[in-house]
Amino acid sequence: MPRVDADLKLDFKDVLLRPKRSSLKSRSEVDLTRTFTFRNSKQTYTGIPIIVANMDTVGTFEMAVVMAKHAMFTAIHKHYSLEEWKLFAANHPECLEAGNVVTGEMVEELILSGADIIKVGIGPGSVCTTRIKTGVGYPQLSAVIECADSAHGLKGHIISDGGCSCPGDVAKAFGAGADFVMLGGMFAGHDQCAGEIIEKNGKKVKLFYGMSSDTAMKKHSGGVAEYRASEGRTVEVPYRGDVELTILDILGGLRSTCTYVGAAKLKELSRRTTFIRVTQQHSQVFS
Ligand code: 5GP
Secondary structure, three states, X not given: OOOOOOOOOOOHHHEEEOOOOOOOOOHHHOEOOEEEEOOOOOOEEEEOOXXXXXXXXXXXXXXXXXXXXXXXXXXXXXXXXXXXXXXXXXXXXXXXXXXXXXXXXXXXXXXXXXOOEEEEOOOOOOOEOHHHHHOOOOOHHHHHHHHHHHHHHOOOEEEEEOOOOOHHHHHHHHHOOOOEEEEOHHHOOEOOOOOOOEEEOOEEEEEEEOOOEHHHHHHHHOOOOOOOOOOEOEEEEEOOEOXXXXXXXXHHHHHHHHHHXXXXXXXXXXXXXXXXXXXXXXXXXXX
């Protein structure tokens, strides 16, 4: 007989972070840098742990150059040729990442099988239609809380992948215990993204699409195979210029979160986090 798990599972939109006593005098005092040594490969990482998703629209070499200036990295998409890679890359230390999963038991399985970092998220992505096409998924905030607990118990690490729509969501993902946060849609539409700027009804837009969308599969695999359905959307996003301002907006928001909850370092954010369940996140008057 199928089982029904009646435990409440939450998404970013269902919670806010409770402000706490803070002795920080300025947002500039907050340190967003983290250093991790990975469990299996023993590689060490230092940086601000926000990653651009490995989608061919946003996970570009151009994006990687700007992100690197801010000590963040880009998961480069897999459709560059070897020649293009040779032109771009120096030495990249390797650590093994696996996913995507949403349950603690799968996180443990993957870490014990040799993975360092587990990507968490099934169906939360901005251009993902997996939940519609398959009915499978898990609310992202709960997935992160549960998977971080399992990973950290084994000294592994997790990436919260997908579902962040604003800097506050990024802060909630870190608060929930994510070591890294991966973003696709929040970085779409910039100069550093692949694709042309299109003029439509006097407005400038860029295409953004899921890696399982018809668009991506036609581009890279000659179409959607008969045995599967496309699980991604293609959308036009407003052109947003240089990604630099977006990066500063995300990092500024995150520093602010830390000051509101009294975390001098990003490392302390999850320890300082108490989520409160809400029915509304913000005023809708001018939405
Ligand atoms: P976002 O930050 O845009 O909400 O989510 C980005 C994540 O969505 C990616 O890192 C990836 O895990 C996921 N994603 C990207 N393309 C697709 C797709 O076509 N289908 C599904 N199911 N997920 C996708």
